[in-house]
Amino acid sequence: DTAVSQTPKYLVTQMGNDKSIKCEQNLGHDTMYWYKQDSKKFLKIMFSYNNKELIINETVPNRFSPKSPDKAHLNLHINSLELGDSAVYFCASSRNRVHEQYFGPGTRLTVT
Amino acid sequence: QQQVKQSPQSLIVQKGGISIINCAYENTAFDYFPWYQQFPGKGPALLIAIRPDVSEKKEGRFTISFNKSAKQFSLHIMDSQPGDSATYFCAASSSGYALNFGKGTSLLVTP
Numbered sequence: 193d194t195a196v197s198q199t200p201k202y203l204v205t206q207m208g209n210d211k212s213i214k215c216e217q218n219l220g221h222d223t224m225y226w227y228k229q230d231s232k233k234f235l236k237i238m239f240s241y242n243n244k245e246l247i248i249n250e251t252v253p254n255r256f257s258p259k260s261p262d263k264a265h266l267n268l269h270i271n272s273l274e275l276g277d278s279a280v281y282f283c284a285s286s287r288n289r290v291h292e293q294y295f296g297p298g299t300r301l302t303v304t
Numbered sequence: 305q306q307q308v309k310q311s312p313q314s315l316i317v318q319k320g321g322i323s324i325i326n327c328a329y330e331n332t333a334f335d336y337f338p339w340y341q342q343f344p345g346k347g348p349a350l351l352i353a354i355r356p357d358v359s360e361k362k363e364g365r366f367t368i369s370f371n372k373s374a375k376q377f378s379l380h381i382m383d384s385q386p387g388d389s390a391t392y393f394c395a396a397s398s399s400g401y402a403l404n405f406g407k408g409t410s411l412l413v414t415p
Contacts, residue, residue, distance in 0.1 A: 295347035
């Protein structure tokens with residue numbers, strides 16, 4: 193049973209397209225996150241949601257829009273994709289105000 | 305702005321040796337310091353974590369040492385095994401919501 197799952201695992205698309213990445217957790221956690229890992233493996237927080245409410249938005253271009261339909265899901269929609277968006281995107285979750293974060297397997301986005 | 309500085313960038317250790325990775329931080333509001341292990345093509349997995357009220361935490365072969373006054377913490381992997389070869393990330397958090405990661409250490413344990 194996968195605790196945090198993401199789809200798709202790989203995403204190859206052209207510049208200017210719009211794409212979405214889906215994330216689901218079955219841990220019963222209240223807080224979910226999106227992190228971006230660049231080509232040098234640096235991990236940086238993008239967004240954090242708690243009980244479907246946006247808590248953190250870390251200077252991410254507004255082309256990125258997270259959407260949380262319920263506590264178990266946090267999707268990431270990206271408009272007008274750029275070459276610099278190529279990275280691995282990780283979803284994570286944690287119990288509310290508890291620090292232990294559990295990461296999904298990642299989605300490798302390649303923009304050509 | 306890098307809030308957590310990690311060194312070394314890469315590390316080669318012989319099987320059975322001790323691997324040591326160091327991290328330093330500036331923000332005294334940080335109150336949670338986890339270490340994550342990441343294998344190629346996988347997501348980071350929580351390895352061990354410590355809070356500033358203790359100076360050391362040990363789980364199996366993995367030990368975190370924490371020096372609050374120096375604002376430094378380190379991961380020690382005892383009896384390193386080839387299966388430990390992975391990228392290790394230290395992190396720190398104060399909000400309870402966002403982890404600030406170090407840049408990672410690529411560990412190779414040779415047979």
